[in-house]
Amino acid sequence: MRARNYFVGAAFALLAGGMAHSALAQDIKIGEINSYSLLPAFTEPYRKGWQLAVEEINAAGGINGKKLVVISKDDGGKPADAQTAANELVSSEGVAMLTGTFLSNIGLAVSDFANQKKVFFLAAEPLTDAVTWSKGNKYTFRLRPSNYMQAAMLVEAAAKLPAKRWATIAPNYEYGQSAVAVFKKLMSEKRPDIQWVDEQWPPQGKIDAGPVVQAVAAANPEAILNVTFGADLVKLVREGNTRGLFKGREVVSFLTGEPEYLDPLKDETPEGWIVTGYPWYSIKTPEHDAFLKAYQTKYNDYPRLGSIVGYQTIKAAAAILAKAGSSEPEKLIAAAEGLSMPSPFGEITFRKIDHQSTLGAYVGKTALKDGKGVMVDSVYKKGSDYLPSDAEVEKMRPKD
């Protein structure tokens, strides 16, 4: 009986390890990991974004004449599985670098793996500040504006509001906790007169919206900070609208302007929320026009923020590989530090000091147009303007 088990195990292991790929030896391979099966609403547009980037790069002659191949793996939303995938990409596929990830804990797990195995890792989406600061390492870079940066952008607008009594609603996990903590800290620095009257911490994905809305209303705040997103946001908005929570109150909200989260709200979109997001319909810059046209031609669909993240992740990876002219991790790091490149949002730079890119975000207000939620009065905020001083960054980041 036991004989059989080990044979089966060995057979499977061989099968998994020996999966040969048709890529040629001179191709440049990038390993990409994301939560495709857990978060399809985000990762489908994300995948379309990076596939477009690969197509464009290869049409333009590849990287220093070599064809770019992206090998993509699903992590099922689990850090342990993400590491298995990272290991497969590095050990059996021999990729030049790792990219991707959405959830913060998965981003951290892969970044720790990269540090241990000495592999270059470009984190696409994870927002936690720890990726570049408290748990930063020299092999890890990040594209998206971090929690801190988005909070700083929102605080700039929120501090101008007359409201003095604030309440917060955030999902009870690291992302929500650190978003609230940074927002509170920066806000209290600018406005010492502010009082924090209530905080609600519904479990992520399991908000019981009625009681939460009631509890916030009972504290009678003048303004509310919301960090929930996805299905939780839908429930919160619906209950809040029916119970009049948002009437006469200012609301500041993380990520709500992203099409991924705004579009499902349809005609229930609350008006006048100050949000970060991606108003693809009102961005009029040549860089973005070119991206939008290419995306819509290829997919016959409009881009979400995930599309931008996926597209720019691979574009950035290609730029780094092209400049390094090698797939040696040390050379890639040297190439990436301080590297500037174009993006649909304008030029961005990977900072040498903490490996954070200066990609920014749009801040605007939600509004209803033809029964759909849109962002209006949107302004692009450059990431470089919303980062703490170098001295502070150096204090937070462990020495390599």
Add this chain to the structure above:
Amino acid sequence: MAFYVVQFLTGLASAASLFLVASGLSIIFGVTRIVNFAHGAFYMIGAYIAFTLTERLSGAFGFWGSMVLAAIAVALIGVLVEMVLLRRIYHAPELFQLLATFGLTLMVEDLVVLIWGPDDLVGRRAPGFRGAIDFFGQNIPSYDLFLIVLGPVVLGILWLLFQRTRWGVLVRAATQDRDMVAALGVNQKWLFTSVFAVGVFLAALGGALQIPRDAVHHAMDLRIIVEVFVVVVIGGLGSIVGAFVAAVLVSELNAFGILIFPKISIILVFLVMAVVLIVRPWGLFGKPEAPARKTPGLTVNPWRPLTSNERLLALAALVIAATLPLFAGNYALTVGSEIAIFVIFAVSLHFLMSVGGLASFGHAAYFGLGAYGVAFLAKMAGLPMILCLLLGPLMGCMGAAVFGFFAVQLSGVYFAMLTLAFAQIVWSIAFQWVSVTGGDNGILGVWPEKWAGSPSHFYWLALGIAALVTIALRAMVFSPFGYALRATRDSLLRTEAIGINAKRIQWTAFVIAGTTAGIGGALFAYLKGSVFPDNLGISLSVDALVMVLLGGVETVSGAVIGAIVYKALSIWLISQTDLSKLVLGGFIMLIVVVFPKGIVGMLEMLAQRRRKSSPPGSSLLAKPIESAE
């Protein structure tokens, strides 16, 4: 004051949605004893179908008609599932049906994305219930009031159905004593099918009614399934009134709890369940289960140690496995290490489940405690790896000693649910105590030392420990302690009558299983270099159950094969396709139908048959007495 009244009513509305789904689960469990993991999936399909219908059909009739139509459609799907799948496996070992419904759930999660797309869907509001009613300055959504009324109405209808119809009498009788009902000539087949249909109908209706308040998406099922189980168990299995009271209790505690502790929601239901089960071992309205009437050992082939030939064969297999580093690459070796670790985890649960007859739904707690133990020792105390590996599992041991003491006072599904509650409590501590555990960002940088750092060395380490653990647990099965433990599984009364302290034996077994799981967890921490609350989570506990059931719960070491097949397959599938859940779910359902005794169980039965057809003379005991089913 008005605020508290409104908060109370809001809690009642939440309770009503919970109750609808929970009542269906309770009925199904009460009669068929199926732990219907797919109940959440039916709830989700109900919501999706209702969404499609409400988008097509207009007007008030269209909306409410859609709700009912969706529920009926899903009930028909339920009937199909029951007739095609579950009917084949009612006689399989207990909990085996869980495997089938788990496979179904996996498939449904991918199927809804394929059919309805990845985006969150927001449906219409209910006609006539769009607004809110002013109550002394507080707004109560009128849809909430509708739900508050609907809950008791459904309860009333169910009560009438059970008390005033012949069908209800049969259902109640079957809940109390299935075998007697069968003996009296009732057609169980159709009784089970109809009960399943009613239960699924209620789940789907509960899902459909969420459309005006919620977004429809592909993770709805997991969001509700565990909570619903908890509600059913708090109320007492098979008791509809109990489910209603428990739903109200949980919802109201949550509604008022968040006013004082805003972070309480994440753990509240499990705290309530732990307290209720410790005080009232059969839930609020449940009755003690009638003592099992089955004669022990009828469906089980008598266990025996391996013969010398089989021992040689096992040794040869081990040697072959140990030569893997000679020809396999680093990735295959790391996967091999992971599989070896899961073999340890699975055999530890197998020991508790098969030998002790105690199915734990929260076994990952001890695995995760072992992992956290290592992480604490390595990162905070800075101990060397060998010491960490030796001492880390003690965390699992201690956790098992404390929780096991309470858990073994219970049996059956109540035992399972109490272990689940404890696991969730440990999980939420790891999740919330950010300053010590790092919260969900975990503890990073727990990498092995140089001597075990290379994939081949770590593989040999993991393989060696897995082999030792498997041998040790096997030896224990055939030791006097093992016989005593099997006695408590087969007949608690007779065991105590001959002077064995059953609870102490079971407690010891629990601690052994917990410590062993901790060993697996300790290795896992080093394999991954990091520890996350996931390592204690429900999905890992379910994985362990699936491995044991897949291997065969009535075998001595089936979990070894179950773990290898399940883990290798899931790693391979997730690497090859984004639809890994669809394929894995389909595979599990296929296994369930083809191998109703698990993979090893089935192979053993085939071997028995062959032996039987060869010249007689083997002992009578060795013959499986199938007809007793």
